[in-house]
Amino acid sequence: xxxxxxxxxxxxxxxxxxxxxxxxxxxxxxxxxxxxxxxxxxxxxxxxxxxxxxxxxxxxxxxxxxxxxxxxxxxxxxxxxxxxxxxxxxxxxxxxxxxxxxxxxxxxxxxxxxxxxxxxxxxxxxxxxxxxxxxxxxxxxxxxxxxxxxxxxxxxxxxxxxxxxxxxxxxxxxxxxxxxxxxxxxx
Numbered sequence: 001x002x003x004x005x006x007x008x009x010x011x012x013x014x015x016x017x018x019x020x021x022x023x024x025x026x027x028x029x030x031x032x033x034x035x036x037x038x039x040x041x042x043x044x045x046x047x048x049x050x051x052x053x054x055x056x057x058x059x060x061x062x063x064x065x066x067x068x069x070x071x072x073x074x075x076x077x078x079x080x081x082x083x084x085x086x087x088x089x090x091x092x093x094x095x096x097x098x099x100x101x102x103x104x105x106x107x108x109x110x111x112x113x114x115x116x117x118x119x120x121x122x123x124x125x126x127x128x129x130x131x132x133x134x135x136x137x138x139x140x141x142x143x144x145x146x147x148x149x150x151x152x153x154x155x156x157x158x159x160x161x162x163x164x165x166x167x168x169x170x171x172x173x174x175x176x177x178x179x180x181x182x183x184x185x186x187x
Contacts, residue, residue: 094120142173
């Protein structure tokens, strides 16, 4: 996949994951609640999935979003320069995700930078991996994090650690947005 851009490699990887499992688009549609037509457009790289849709796909495939996005990067290295860190953006929700850690399958933790524009909110129906450990360190703005029935509002410098279970949501401050570092620890 080296001649393709990140969006095209993501589309190809999603199609590959579906085919590896022997699923039709209809079967994946039932498993994710995403229309067959939308799945087809995503796999053909005609449209980019939103963060919420990408999370649904990750749930179906049992992958974290970081893992999926790292799989579409061109090469693994121990060092990744700032200008080489892949950035994925969901314009619909106002979410920007930068994979800070070099892509690797043999390490348990990943470092991600997240940015949400002012007032942006992302809702996830289910965790990609139940019980996934996450640490969020808010750097700028304000962020409200909801996991299952719990909710926390973070100010700059605050750090929240939790296991991801059930539905979750991230909502940025109305005027300041949010910029945070996220550590994802795989089981």
